Amino acid sequence: MEIILLERIEKLGAIGDIVTVKDGYARNYLLPNKKALRSNNANKAIFEANRAKIEADNAARRADAEKEAEGVNGHQIVLIRQSSNAGHLYGSVAVRDIVEALHADGHSIVSKAMVVLERPIKTLGVFDVKVALHPEVAVTIQVNVARSPEEADLQKEGVDVMAQMFEKDEAGFTEDYDPNAEPGEIAVEESVEEEAGEQA
Numbered sequence: 001m002e003i004i005l006l007e008r009i010e011k012l013g014a015i016g017d018i019v020t021v022k023d024g025y026a027r028n029y030l031l032p033n034k035k036a037l038r039s040n041n042a043n044k045a046i047f048e049a050n051r052a053k054i055e056a057d058n059a060a061r062r063a064d065a066e067k068e069a070e071g072v073n074g075h076q077i078v079l080i081r082q083s084s085n086a087g088h089l090y091g092s093v094a095v096r097d098i099v100e101a102l103h104a105d106g107h108s109i110v111s112k113a114m115v116v117l118e119r120p121i122k123t124l125g126v127f128d129v130k131v132a133l134h135p136e137v138a139v140t141i142q143v144n145v146a147r148s149p150e151e152a153d154l155q156k157e158g159v160d161v162m163a164q165m166f167e168k169d170e171a172g173f174t175e176d177y178d179p180n181a182e183p184g185e186i187a188v189e190e191s192v193e194e195e196a197g198e199q200a
Helices: 024-029 041-072 093-104 149-156 163-173 188-200
Strands: 002-004 019-022 037-038 076-080 088-093 119-124 125-134 137-146
Touching: 024 188, 037 041, 041 125, 041 137, 076 149, 088 137, 088 149, 093 119, 093 137, 119 137, 125 149, 137 149, 149 163
Parallel strands: 076 137
Antiparallel strands: 002 019, 002 037, 088 119, 125 137
16 A cells, blocks of 8 residues: 655655555554555645644654753663572563653653564563664663662663572582581581580
8 A cells, every 4th residue: 555654764764755564564554543644645735834844843852852852862760570499580571661661750651652672571680671762863762671679770880690690509509518427427517516516
C-alpha cells in the first residue's frame, strides 16, 4: 500500500514522503495511529494544504522532547528483583516496569510506546535501553537490575556482582586436612583436640 508519512519513521522516511509498505503494517499501525495517510489525490491535496501546520506541530513536539531528553539521557533506574544464585531473575523486567520506574523518578512524559526493549531482561546487571521520546529524538537510559540497593550501588560502580560472588565462594572454601586421619574420618580443629586433652 502506498502511504504519505505524517511523521518521520525510522527505516521508512520523513514527513511528506510517499512510501510503499505492507498492507497489514499500514492498516494495523500507521493509519490508526495517525502516522500516515493513504496515498491518493484527495489526501495529497489535504496533506499539501496542511503541510506547514503538520511540520510546525512536529517541530514543537521535537523541541519538547529535546528539553525532556536532557533530564532522561543517561538516567539510571534501579529495579530490585529476586534471582537465582546464577543471576537469573524469577520472572523478567519488561517495558511496563521501566516506564513505572521512570514515572516514579518524575519522567512522566515517557510512555510504553517510547521504550525500545528488544527482549525482556532476565538476568541481573546494568543494561542500556533506548527511549525514543520523538521520532527524531532518542536517548539511552541505564536499567540497573539487582537483588538489593547495596548490590545496585556496586553494579553502578562497574562491579560484576555475580562474578565477585563466585570468586568469594571459591576463595572462602578450604578443607581441613589431617594427614594422620583414617579414611572417612572428619578433620577436627587442633584447638578442640587440645581442649579435650586438657579436660582429660
